[in-house]
Amino acid sequence: MCELGYVTTPTVVVNAKDEPAVIDYARKSANPTVGINFQQTLRKTKPAPAVALYTSTGPSKSYPGLLKSDIMAPGSLVLAAWSPKVASVQIGLIVNLRSDYNLISGTSMACPHASGVAKLLKGAHPGWSANAIRSALMDTANPLDTTRNPILDDGDSFNSASPLAMGTGHVDPNRALEPGLIYDATSQEYVNLLCSTNFTRKQSYPSLDHAPMIVPNHLPI
Template sequence: MNNLPQSNVRAAILIAEEPPIFRFNSFPFPGVVITPTEAREVINYASRSSAPRATIDFQQTILGTEPRERPALSDDASRGPGRSYDGILKPDLMAPGVSILAAYYPHATGPRIGNNIFLSTDYTLLSGTSMACPHVSGTAALLKAAHPDWSPAAIQSAMMTTANPLDNTNQPIKDMAFDYTAATPLGIGSGLVDPNRALDPGLIYDVSQQDLVNLVCSMNFTPEQTQTLIRSSHNCSTPSADLNYPSFVALFSFAERGRTLTRRFQRTVTNVGDGAARYRVKLERPENTTVRIRPQTLVFQKKYEKKSYVLTIRYKADIETQNRDGSLTWIEENGKYRVRSPIMVSAGADNFD
């Protein structure tokens, strides 16, 4: 592409289907990229016309069913487990972040024509976490405006439990970095954020300030380090690593390889639906695990009522198959709500060093 300015042609049609080429935001020559299938149509048209013509028009993003047209995990996306603390499954979710039309500093050089004409612009195409973050932040702001009484944890829960792990063909979201195989929660978290569904999630996993203090207190920091993190007077009398989080990760270390381990999680959900409701659990077990949910039905008599349940996972510390994923979904009996949490059986972060 960078050699095109040295040619004598006025514009170019590039034929390619490799996903990275569609992320170019440095295109110093008039042109368009089309797929081999589209190329056959262009060639047929050009060969049959005595004066073929082409125009380039801006088109809104349209999702298709080809691999490069579906929502997918970018090959350069950050992946878990979390290095600072792997006891909470990370990332939480994914959001659009590739080739986003974004506001840009107008006094910096942006596009160029040929090799010596540099232009400034108020907008450009950018990719990365800096583009996905505004989508998530905007969704959080929307939820806070709709539910002023919700805590940050409640807003986070609503986004996570309503995120979509499927693409627009109802297949698992694929990972571009691994030849479009199915992505795991270590790449997409709960899935692609869905602002409309997050507005009315049915159930939320809430967290208090003391819950967060209990988590920090469980991390074996010195008193000085704990005080630095919490930045307030704190009570470490009830340390607990089992935060009321909308996802689950059952860890094992290299030293535990071959052993059968059991991990128990306790969670509390709050009914934020319209009123009384009954939920039944649907479970997708990670491979080669035994999972038990107690109770398997949650019955709420009124809005804001809380109910607790316990998830127990029994699994083998298999270093050869480090990551096994599944999910737990609470489904409202009338089908209005599906409150989904990913489950990950994973080697701890130390095994990835």
């Protein structure tokens, strides 16, 4: 954190007091350089993982009988490729810095991890449906952290995370390859579930007076 803004990538920020000296050095030096020395790298942190403070929790708002979330995956300060056309760091109101990489947190990072594992499972088991893959991921997820204790919830005073926060646990790609047992579901079963809610047209489409009847021919994970 700096006085001018929040910087999430390795950055050198020069304050107004040092600015003249830095500019003078840059102008007069034949080969001006700047470096960053990292003081410490933390590995094998315990306990980890934990449910992030900003995690959305279940149950499903549209149907409380669904115990969302399904699963958790790495999503906090993940270093990944970033479009250089989009600013990765903003300092103040007018300074935008660009980079080929960025540290991002949230579902935007956790979803690619889970989706990538799902793609690998599809390659190993071509005959599996999307629901079979989801079942394999959920049935083999790890509910324990690196201390072999229940995963903690940062947003709940570091108490043990409930299934409504972490789903069945942290994704485990290796175990998901051979889950032993999976539960599949067809599109018709989802249609039956939707019909059982007895939603009216107005509840389903509150902004439309004459909503179309839509029956999906496929359902995502």
